[in-house]
Ligand SMILES: Nc1nc2c(ncn2[C@@H]2O[C@H](COP(=O)(O)OP(=O)(O)OP(=O)(O)O)[C@@H](O)[C@H]2O)c(=O)[nH]1
């Protein structure tokens with residue numbers, strides 16, 4: 001894994017801070033879950049699924065499987081039960097006015113259409129707002145992790161992370177790029193292993209200034 005932290009110059013003089021609470025659709029930010037995790041229900045569902053696919057859930061190898069799968073689902077959907085934005089509460093008044101970029105953050109998430117993984121890397125960058133408020137580098141990876149732990153599409157994951165940066169840091173600019181392989185396209189269906197999907201979400205100056213966007217994309221896509 002390569003996780004570079006890059007500071008660079010930028011044409012930020014004309015960049016207005018991004019507004020707080022700029023989540024698409026507006027409204028208060030909520031956790032993803034609409035009810036608490038129900039382990040017994042998950043176990044029963046997995047047992048039922050095994051029956052449905054023609055397996056014997058009582059055979060030795062499968063006996064513990066419903067409980068294991070329930071625990072695994074609780075883990076991979078943990079982001080439904082936590083407030084991802086709160087990890088960005090750790091901020092430092094550095095007075096830093098230039099770009100901060102963390103590249104190649106490993107991402108594992110779950111496609112909401114087929115409930116199979118998609119995985120790859122995320123690149124997260126921002127230019128602090130006028131206050132120069134920055135967050136810890138690891139917090140950028142943490143916010144990616146928490147938003148990843150939900151059933152979703154890659155586009156929404158990308159936007160959710162960018163909007164969290166905007167809400168919590170009020171940056172002059174923010175960008176999230178995710179490159180991922182979807183197992184629903186590799187192991188089944190169209191069966192194109194190795195095909196990758198790239199999504200981006202740009203906010204503030206990275207949206208309005210082609211020069212700034214070009215500069216950060218150059219850093220992100222540089223191999
Ligand atoms: N835009 C987008 N599409 C996704 C994502 N994950 C999976 N998909 C797509 O969701 C679509 C679901 O299509 P459907 O026709 O409803 O389901 P399906 O019959 O299983 O489709 P196939 O995967 O083509 O076999 C497929 O084209 C998937 O490739 C994602 O993160 N973003």
Ligand SMILES: [Zn+2]
Pocket residue numbers: 111112113114115116182184185
């Ligand atoms: Zn899928």
